[in-house]
Amino acid sequence: MNSLNFLRDKPLDNWIEYFLNPTKLLDLLAAEDRDLKAIAQLACQFIEQAKAVDKELDLFKDGMFDEDSVTYSRCKAARLWLCALSCLASMDWGLNVLKESFTPLVIKALFNRLVFFCFPERNIGVNDDASTVIFDHSGDISSLLNTPERIFVAWFYSVWIMSISVRFQETVAKPTVSNPGNQPDANLALAEQIRVCVAEHQLKSEDAAAMLEEILKMDSIKEFSVPTKDCFMDEIVKDCDRLPEIVNPAEAAAVLPKPNFQATFVKIKTPDWRILTRYHLICYNFASNKLSKAKDELRQFLSDWPRRTRGFGTPKTVAGRITFIETEVIGGYCEALQLPCPRGISSSLPAEETTILYPPTAPDIAWIEKVRASNFSMSRRAECDRIGAASWSRDFMAENLAHRVSKGLFITMEERQAICSSNSALVQLVKALVHVASDKRRNEEERVRVKMAAHLLASMDPRIADELAKADEPDGGLLVNQKNKYVSCERQESISDVAAFKEMLNGGPLYWKVLLSYDTSEIKSFLSQLGTKFALPCRFQVPNMIGEAVLPAFVNKSGYDYIALLLGKLEHLAKIGDIKQWTSFGNECVKELGVIGRNQDVQMRFACDVVRVQLDKWHRLFPVVPTSAAVFVHVTQELQNTVQSLVQASLTMPSSSIDTVGSMMLQTVAFFINTTEWQFILKISSKLKSPFLDVAKVLAAYMTSDPAMKKKVADGAWWQIMHATFEDPTTKRRNDGSSVRDQTRLLISRGQFLALLRLIKEPLSIAFLISFVGKIFNYALMMQHSRNEENARIFIQHSELWQSIFEGSNAPVNFRYVSECLEVILHNSTLVNPINAFWLRSFADYRYAREQFEDALILYMETCVACSDSLIKPFPDNVVDDVMWYKVQRCLRACGSETLAALVCQLMRDPQEHYVLTAKALLESQNDIPDGSSAFFPLISDMNLLEFMHDAYEKLGLTRRSQLLLQAISMPQMNAANLIQNERHLRNRGLVRVLCSQVFRIHF
Structure with a gap:
């Protein structure tokens, strides 16, 4: 079960996965049950990468790098910023999320880039001051904020500036515990930078408040438009959909990606955004001790409050989530500034708090009368209902319902039934209705509501009508015409033909x-x-x-x-x-x-089949983690106990029951393997006979052994009992010429072993099986007379386990069956761990050996991405070697990319012996190479390779191409007196990116 613990924790999102696949990012941001914390973490990763690229661009300004590298970095930075802004938009531009997930330095960089996208003519950098654009007083504000996106940016930036001094607490820096060398402390340095940033922005709070007041005065704003994630992702998704067939680094990144502000906007009605803006002004002025301004803003806020639209502040819509305001906070401001609270805003009344906080030991009629005469809000009346004794709960419910009716809220069916079930509560309801209707302190609207509710309740229940008729009403009675106390309805005819x-x-x-x-x-x-x-x-x-x-x-x-x-x-x-x-x-x-x-045997079969159905469902779900990983782990634990109990109980049952349990050993054994129950597998009694169990026991013996013993188990017991399954009996002949088809000596048949392989998804078992079947595949590949290429062998991990298994052996192997088994194992490996570089390399080599060059090329590039951080760090030699690059060359030639295939030669560790082969391949290719050819010449970094390519083009008569080749290499960066090694590294890195861009059909 320890192998399933990873299901309890959600894996961290990696920015590169969503950066390379914008559609996947869009699906994540559009999900209804999206995790805002995970999206915020992903946005931080995008911002960090974008800032790193922008920092590289500052170095590019020194002229050390060519124009193509600068253009590429600008495009990458722009895409990263767009991805970060789309994440922020999917979080509904929440200030609370910004405060919890980002530092002020990160938010400053994000706002600078957002201002740049909305005001491109101002050319704001990441480290510049965006307030010089937003708070520009040189012209009219209407001309400055002439588009919806500019209005939103100015509003959102101003709100953040005001909030940073009110809501952002100062970061407490903790110095490094052990610093004997008295080195500069990174934590303290970062805290100082944040402190300076906050102090600088606090100085702009007055300008931010003035900007919001100016926006409130703009009559041209009918609806407030808030950009959605589509505004920032639309251009990226379109670019991925219309990628050019030829990847030219100099032309593909000619146009920087930018937001599409013609896409979807969220519209906020005028009353709603004005209320929200005044709320932020109230918070700022109150915190800044500007009480007079805060009171004026609050008075205007309260006058606008009844005009808010339906859906204001509700979590069901984006506009509702953006305009959410805690009514308790407004109530607190009303109490502090001594203003009455309007309907919909709860506020505490200190003079009446004692009624609730200190109720009598046994609530009596006097307490209920006191609550009735009070002006409690609905929340405080609910508190009274909670405090009241159980015997008085319905009586107080009647009082509370009368108050609710006066506020425009009606009585539900459950509440009416609860009141009518008690005569005393019914009488109390009528008294409460009469009291509210005759209360002169209430306005006429509330009393009319109570009268209309009384009419309706009387029509529903005659007892309420009778009690109302008996009640003493000083103002003329609630029922205007008591004769019409029942509503008559004509009886409807039933449906004529129900059948x-x-x-x-x-x-x-x-x-x-x-x-x-x-x-x-x-x-x-x-x-x-x-x-x-x-x-x-x-x-x-x-x-x-x-x-x-x-x-x-x-x-x-x-x-x-x-x-x-x-x-x-x-x-x-x-x-x-x-x-x-x-x-x-x-x-x-x-x-x-x-x-x-x-029959006992039949009932036993039904019981076992239930377990078989549960196991089949479990195997279909594993390793795809469901929505609730904890539930899946819990189900796995319960199923494990059930299966173990069934296996142990079957050993004491009759032979027929043992056979019944044995018929489902395929699912049972695979379940134990996937949950790594090796010890339990070894302890299963020999009474339970099954070829699946025999194979599992040998596999369990290997998994539980030390490294020295593992080789003995693999090279000994495992090989001796399993190699016969892969032998080809059709090539064996008797003396009379007939074929030998004796399979009685097989521990497990081919069909049984293949069925078991389809269900095994445990990582260590998959690694072992890839190594074992891959070794047999290489042997079978060499035995074929049509495939004598040494490089066709696939890469296998743990090859030291099988060093001597085929020595002196000429046993024929069924190549078709071996290929089918290896296909199944490699497919399961991509489900279990799709970023395991060793498994991806083996899968790619298998596709190459089967001459499926396009699929192999994709897997080779996935291997490079999996074993290098953003394709920047060098590739490990134990995965990416010269043999792999040779196969990449072969795949590229098969796909028609001759020039790229030639350039791949410079990525090899020892390219000397491949120069001639590369030049020969160019000579054998067609004159018109359909892969962009000269567009890739600036990626050449190997002078020896250039000479061979130039000679090949001269022999082919491609003079123009040879001249372009010399022009691409005749650059100061390639001069030996300069930093040639650094230039070679940059060109090789650019070549790998172009390869991935060409293969994956996306731009990096």
Whole structure:
């Protein structure tokens, strides 16, 4: 079970995965159940990478690098900033998220880039001051903020400037514990930078408040437009969809990506955004001790509050989440600034708090009367209801309902039933209604609401009408006309033809009803109506474990089709994976079997088949982690206990029960392997015989051994019992010439071993099987007379385990079966760990050996991405070697990319012996090379390779191409007196990026 602990924790999102796949990023940001913390973390990664690239651009200004590198870095930085801004937009531009996830330095860089995108003519850098653009007083504000996106940026930037001095607490820096050398402390330095940044922005808070006041005065703003993630992702997604067939570093990045502000915007109505803006001004002025301004803004806020639209501050929409305001905070401001609270804003009243905080020991009528006379808000009345004793809860509910009715909230059906179930509560409700309707302190609107509610309640319940008639009403009575206290309704005629409607709703012929129904009584009825017309479908499968014991008892009997149909439905539920319905329907099947269903062997088979269905569903889900990983781990633990108990209990059962458990050993053994229960596998008794268990025991012995013993197990026991499965018996002949097909000595047959391989998804087992089957594949590949290429062998890890297994052996191997097994293992490896560089290299070599060059090329490039950080660090020699680059050359030539194939030669550790082969390949290629040719010449960094290519072009008569080749290499950067090694590194890195861009059909 320890191998499943990784399912409890969600893996960290990596920016490169979403950067290379904008569609995947868009799906993450558009998910309804998106994790805001994970998106914020991803945005931080984008910002860090973008700042690093911008820092490189500052170095590029010194002229050390060519123009193509500068253009490429600018495009990459722009895309990174767009990805970060799209993440921020998906988080609804929340200031709280900014405060929790970003430092002020990061937010400053993000705002600078956002201002640059909205004001491109101002050319704001990452380290510049964006306030010089936003708070520019040289012109009219209407001309400055002439587009929706500029209005939003100015508003959002001003809000952040005001919030940074109110809501952002000062970061407390902790110095490094051990610093004997008195080195500069990075933590203290960062804290000082943050402090300086906050101090600089606090000086601009007055300008920010003035900007918000100017925006409030702009009559041209009818609706406030907030950019969505589509504004920043639209251009990136379109670029990926319309990539050019020829990747030219000098032309592909000619246009910097920018936001598309013609895309989707979220519209916020005028009353809503004005209320939100005034709220931020109230917070700032109150925190700055500008109480008069805060009170003026609050007074205007309260006057605008009733005009807010439906959906204001609700979490269901983006506009609602952006405009969310805590009403308790507004209530606190009202109390502090001594302003009355309007409807919808809760506020505490200190003079009446004692009524709630100090209720009598036994709440009486006097306490209820005191609460009735008070002006409590709804939340405080709910608190009174909680404090009140149980015997008085309904009486107080009646008081509270009368108050709710006056506020425009009606009584629910459950509340009305609770009141009417008690005569005292009903009388109390009527008294409360009369009291509210006759209360002169309330306005006329509230009293009219109570009267109309009384009319409606009287029409629903005659007892309420009678109590209202008895009540003493000083102002003339609640019921204007007591004779009309009931609402009369004409009786509606029932539907004339109910059967016709039922038939229309059920629909379909009886045959389909038989196949779709899971009600045994309905199935019997439908079959009796069909009679002999019904025939069991030929492809209707039944559970083998149950069917082989049940169906023979019904052969040549009238109920055979019915029982077979029930078992077929049971198997259908098993394939769907509906365990709950399978269990209930299985119990019905047992009842329908009658005497046979009470047989102990049949019941044992049903019990085992339940476990088999659970195991099949588990194998389909693993290793794809469900939404709730903790639930999956819990299900795995319960299933593990069930299977272990079943295996142990079967050893004490009759032989028939042991055979029943043995029939499901494929799923059982694979489950134990995937959960790494090696010790339990070794302890299983030999009474339970199964080829799957025998193979699992040898595998478990290997996994539980020390390194020295592992080689003995692999080279000894495992090889001796498994190599026969891969031998080709059709090539063996007797003396009379007939073929030998004796498979009795096989520990496990080919079909059984292949079925087991399809279910094994445990990482260590996969690594072992790739090594073992890969070794046999290499041997089978060399035995074929048509494939004598040494480099066709696939890369295998742990090759030291199989050094001497084929020495002196000429045993024929079934190449087709070995290939099928290796295909299954490598496919499972991509499901378990798609970024394992060793497995990707083996998979790529396998595709290469099968001459599937396009697929192999993709896997080779995925190997490079997996084993290098952003394709910047050098590739490890134990994965990426000269043999791999030779195969990449072969794949590129097969795909028509001759020039790129030639340039790959410079990526090899020892390219000397490949110069001639590369030049020969160019001579054998067509004159018109269809892969961009000269566009890739600036990536050449090897002078020797250039000479061979130049000679090949001269021999082919491609004079123009040879001249372009010399021009690309005749640059000061390639002069030996300069930093030639650095230039070679940059060109090789650029070549790898172009390779990935060409293969993946995306721009890095």
